[in-house]
Amino acid sequence: xxxxxxxxxxxxxxxxxxxxxxxxxxxxxxxxxxxxxxxxxxxxxxxxxxxxxxxxxxxxxxxxxxxxxxxxxxxxxxxxxxxxxxxxxxxxxxxxxxxxxxxxxxxxxxxxxxxxxxxxxxxxxxxxxxxxxxxxxxxxxxxxxxxxxxxxxxxxxxxxxxxxxxxxxxxxxxxxxxxxxxxxxxxxxxxxxxxxxxxxxxxxxxxxxxxxxxxxxxxxxxxxxxxxxxxxxxxxxxxxxxxxxxxxxxxxxxxxxxxxxxxxxxxxxxxxxxxxxxxxxxxxxxxxxxxxxxxxxxxxxxxxxxxxxxxxxxxxxxxxxxxxxxxxxxxxxxxxxxxxxxxxxxxxxxxxxxxxxxxxxxxxxxxxxxxxxxxxxxxxxxxxxxxxxxxxxxxxxxxxxxxxxxxxxxxxxxxxxxxxxxxxxxxxxxxxxxxxxxxxxxxxxxxxxxxxxxxxxxxxxxxxxxxxxxxxxxxxxxxxxxxxxxxxxxxxxxxxxxxxxxxxxxxxxxxxxxxxxxxxxxxxxxxxxxxxxxxxxxxxxxxxxxxxxxxxxxxxxxxxxxxxxxxxxxxxxxxxxxxxxxxxxxxxxxxxxxxxxxxxxxxxxxxxxxxxx
Ligand code: AGP
Numbered sequence: 001x002x003x004x005x006x007x008x009x010x011x012x013x014x015x016x017x018x019x020x021x022x023x024x025x026x027x028x029x030x031x032x033x034x035x036x037x038x039x040x041x042x043x044x045x046x047x048x049x050x051x052x053x054x055x056x057x058x059x060x061x062x063x064x065x066x067x068x069x070x071x072x073x074x075x076x077x078x079x080x081x082x083x084x085x086x087x088x089x090x091x092x093x094x095x096x097x098x099x100x101x102x103x104x105x106x107x108x109x110x111x112x113x114x115x116x117x118x119x120x121x122x123x124x125x126x127x128x129x130x131x132x133x134x135x136x137x138x139x140x141x142x143x144x145x146x147x148x149x150x151x152x153x154x155x156x157x158x159x160x161x162x163x164x165x166x167x168x169x170x171x172x173x174x175x176x177x178x179x180x181x182x183x184x185x186x187x188x189x190x191x192x193x194x195x196x197x198x199x200x201x202x203x204x205x206x207x208x209x210x211x212x213x214x215x216x217x218x219x220x221x222x223x224x225x226x227x228x229x230x231x232x233x234x235x236x237x238x239x240x241x242x243x244x245x246x247x248x249x250x251x252x253x254x255x256x257x258x259x260x261x262x263x264x265x266x267x268x269x270x271x272x273x274x275x276x277x278x279x280x281x282x283x284x285x286x287x288x289x290x291x292x293x294x295x296x297x298x299x300x301x302x303x304x305x306x307x308x309x310x311x312x313x314x315x316x317x318x319x320x321x322x323x324x325x326x327x328x329x330x331x332x333x334x335x336x337x338x339x340x341x342x343x344x345x346x347x348x349x350x351x352x353x354x355x356x357x358x359x360x361x362x363x364x365x366x367x368x369x370x371x372x373x374x375x376x377x378x379x380x381x382x383x384x385x386x387x388x389x390x391x392x393x394x395x396x397x398x399x400x401x402x403x404x405x406x407x408x409x410x411x412x413x414x415x416x417x418x419x420x421x422x423x424x425x426x427x428x429x430x431x432x433x434x435x436x437x438x439x440x441x442x443x444x445x446x447x448x449x450x451x452x453x454x455x456x457x458x459x460x461x462x463x464x465x466x467x468x469x470x471x472x473x474x475x476x477x478x479x480x481x482x483x484x485x486x487x488x489x490x491x492x493x494x495x496x497x498x499x500x501x502x503x504x505x506x507x508x509x510x511x512x513x514x515x516x517x518x519x520x521x522x523x524x525x526x527x528x529x530x531x532x533x534x535x536x537x538x539x540x541x542x543x544x545x546x547x548x549x550x551x552x553x554x555x556x557x558x559x560x561x562x563x564x565x566x567x568x569x570x571x572x573x574x575x576x577x578x579x580x581x582x583x584x585x586x587x588x589x590x591x592x593x594x595x596x597x598x599x600x601x602x603x604x605x606x607x608x609x610x611x612x613x
Pocket of ligand 1: 309
């Protein structure tokens with residue numbers, strides 16, 4: 001069965017009800033959510049005279065301009081920023097969607113899989129659809145069911161919808177309530193003295209409150225200026241715990257930097273300090289179930305993740321294998337979930353994710369649990385699905401990461417994975433007490449060493465400024481440097497749109513070297529002293545064919561008439577050197593994209609949290 005529909009699966013939703021004008025609050029929230037999708041945006045407010053809806057294709061700035069031309073205001077409203085997966089961004093496909101009788105307005109993040117059946121049935125009853133989205137079916141169906149009681153209407157709706165959703169629902173007959181529900185997509189409820197919020201994630205409300213409820217699947221939140229109530233789909237009252245978020249509002253601002261990505265690169269020394277001290281128990285990092293893990297009970301470690309988180313797994317494989325002598329497999333989560341993996345209750349499966357909401361990684365976790373494996377998640381977002389559902393979890397302390405291209409969260413993931421490897425190495429008796437202290441001291445030295453690397457920013461910026469013209473770039477390394485080369489290549493691709501590939505240095509001569517010609521750029525990572533000679537000879541192989549080399553590390557090498565440029569790194573145990581080389585790789589990619597004048601924080605075709613398959 002082929003279902004062709006336009007769906008909105010990686011969007012940001014926000015809502016407010018209270019004493020203040022909802023419009024500026026919603027616009028502010030959409031600004032914080034735009035990294036989730038930026039193909040179109042819109043809002044609807046509900047006053048005594050019904051809905052005012054302003055929505056359109058394009059970036060949020062376009063919506064803000066339109067709101068300046070035709071201002072609307074009310075004390076209750078919902079907003080949406082869209083990432084179109086199927087079908088083109090357009091005004092009609094933008095959210096909010098309103099029912100044909102202007103009674104119910106909806107913003108939706110997710111997929112409605114039985115949308116077609118709903119649409120056909122309603123169309124037979126004379127309902128006219130204005131968009132190609134699955135989300136409009138929700139608004140039209142809700143209006144069809146509406147009997148004056150919005151909560152009862154929503155409960156009826158939930159029994160009919162199939163798929164995933166985070167919804168914000170307003171009703172013109174009752175402008176004093178805002179209803180929100182979720183299933184398989186993130187949704188939080190924010191509480192403040194002047195009003196209450198719904199949002200896809202915490203940074204969208206941080207300016208107004210740090211007190212939030214994390215919604216579970218199939219829970220219904222009913223917000224009014226008087227307060228927030230929760231119900232299940234039997235309309236029984238639910239009691240939920242109000243939590244205080246440790247992130248500050250400032251952490252979701254740019255602090256004067258031109259881009260969130262540069263700010264987040266520069267935050268890495270503090271992020272590493274917080275993450276390391278947190279994970280070692282001297283800080284505030286929340287953990288659960290870690291003490292229950294005795295690695296001696298496991299024969300294999302599997303690391304499953306996507307994108308950069310997968311690359312963190314590639315690095316961690318070297319560290320875990322070196323310190324535990326257990327075999328470690330790294331798995332791309334979207335493959336792992338369908339490959340019938342050879343795992344069992346003697347397998348420890350690590351799930352690594354910044355957002356904790358990546359659909360493929362969540363599915364990999366559920367598949368691992370189905371096969372009896374013990375699941376341990378390394379996640380940055382408290383309250384996320386991965387964090388809640390995994391058997392054990394450790395949080396990175398990167399704070400909100402706004403730029404689509406991950407940097408500080410990636411570095412924090414590496415630090416947590418190093419500390420887990422050391423912990424398991426001691427547990428399994430492969431790491432002696434003095435070695436443990438040596439490794440821990442090296443990990444604790446990372447914040448200062450990263451500060452050292454950041455002093456190379458100007459040199460990296462200068463080098464990057466002459467690299468904007470490259471159509472293709474190669475990244476090479478050996479062993480753990482080969483793993484971090486993959487992250488360097490991904491960073492460059494996702495924000496500069498320059499094609500690049502990462503290779504094991506020794507693999508070049510088996511084919512790829514045929515692509516090396518005059519002026520090809522080969523970024524060479526060389527931090528493993530025992531392999532200096534090997535990787536330098538690989539660099540010489542490409543230099544001899546006219547390539548240019550950016551050498552990251554301290555391997556002794558000439559400058560080949562200026563065709564080899566080097567960025568030195570502070571000395572550190574090779575197992576932790578990716579935390580230093582990656583900072584150079586992040587800045588290199590950043591400054592190339594900046595020189596190209598690209599939208600670095602919101603690269604084309606990408607979204608921060610990939611909540612679909
Ligand atoms: C990395 O810069 C990208 N944003 C992307 O590859 C990301 O790492 C991937 O989508 C996984 O996201 P997660 O860490 O939130 O699971």
